[in-house]
Amino acid sequence: MQIQYSLEQLLAFQYVAEDLSFKKAAERLHLTPTALSHRIKKLELALELKLFERRTRKIILTAEGEFLLKHVQAGFVQIQQAIDHLQAHKQRLFTITTIPTYATEWLIPYLPDLQRLYPEVMFRVHASYDVVNMHTGQYDLAIRYGMGGYQDLRSSLLAKDEYIAVCHPFLLKEPVKWDAVPLIHFSWGDEYCPKRINWQKWYQQQDLHIDSSQRQVFYNEEGHAIRAVLAGQGVALLSKVAVAHYLKNGSLVQVSPLGLEALDYYFVSLLNVDKLTLDIEAWCREKLLKTLDR
Template sequence: MDLHYSLEQLLAFQYVAEHLSFKKAANQLFLTPTALSHRIKKLEQQLNVQLFERHTRAISLTPEGNYLLKHVQSGFEQIQTALNQLQHHKQRLFTITTTSSFASEWIIPYLPELQSRFPNMMFRVHTSYDPVNMASGLYDLAIRYGLGGYQDVNVELLAEDEYVAVGHPSLNSETIDWSSIPLIHFTWGDEYCPNRISWQKWFDRQNLHIHASQQQVFYTQENHAIQAVLSGQGVALLSRITITKDLQQQRIKIVSPYIEKALGYYFLTLPTADPVVNEIKQWCRDKFLQSYVVNIQI
């Protein structure tokens, strides 16, 4: 007998044998008594063994039926145990989407701790400046940089950002010649940030001018601009949230008291988010607030 073609019949047999009633077994299996009876007859034909004694108003197991029931029950119990264990140990994929700089500074360094806290979770970090569609089901938690007017999601402010002028620690901020200091630009497109902060705006608001002969370099990746500052190539306008750790470790320093207010970082979650999403969101908030120092002195 090929077991592959008999699992339905074996399950039907177990239910009938345990209840000694075709009607009760049929109800639990969502079958008609006739369909259930056909399955039992097919099993008996495959085995060439009679499993039930059929009486006028009752049925009973034959010795062969009793023997088979013990093994069928044991077999299905083992299968159910295996399924339960697989379900219990199954790892859930949890995707956090955020900007590249936020992921580098505030998510990735703490991932081992997050994985230790949620051992049955696989984490995926997705980076993008694009608007995120939470309804797509691709993301569990989004952290986006913007104005906060997001639709059809729960929105929570994490922190408001500001841009500061920074340079190498060896740079004397009191003697900077703003007409000749090399300018390091970080550009990432007006399509993402309509009020994008730039050196031109920074100079204009202080009645300063960028000179035609002034050395300038443009980067599309924020970490590249940071590396240029670290290597002493000039001054850059950078997000305080992004460079908090570099400031704390005195790898770079603020070289002007003039600050440009920027946008904010926001948590985005679906209204139907489960407790795990909210717990991880709170963990992200706690980790950020533990390390982020707003008032760093020049």
């Protein structure tokens, strides 16, 4: 069946019928009275019915108009109820941007828990070391490694961090010989971490020296260094936050109490933060701090 009338025409009819005034209805619809009158005329022509009787100083509904008004009002109520229902049950997209290590070691393993808590939310994880523009609206929450104090943004501390020497437990069957142990290197690069975090600095603080004959492997991605140390390939300087759950479950052990000062993990969001963002921050902080307080 081909429909010859539009929702705009029916809404115009409803407003005129409720107010019994073209002028008042036109103001509600932000139309001129002439444009509104033309819209009603097109509806009457499409229906082949007279909906109003136009008298000298007023208009009244015809019997057909009264019948139609009752059903048009009910129809618009049903449409609004359907839209309200869909809006209430649609999934919200929530995007978290963070550095690759945090995404791999924390967000991905625990994301199913977060999804169970918020089934109405569809999560997207964006992993990159690059600085992102939070004002574009593409990201709801950033978890960054830095010093805080981000301009025109809200930031709060997630966790303080340090870099510690870790290895697979079987490498500690005998005391570590620091002039012979295989070293796994990981370097952020100065553009990401202005604090110098490397084995040379760690050895100097212990008044030790790296022997030229020591086996060494260099990685530019912390996740690769974590995989290497889990495979028992040597000792690595890694973020305590990144490897916290491996230390807790015994997959890795801390070789020395000495750590190197590093940057810290911060939540970053727009200033007008909403409740969902605050709740997700609280969830992330609780998960992480429980593991760090092992």
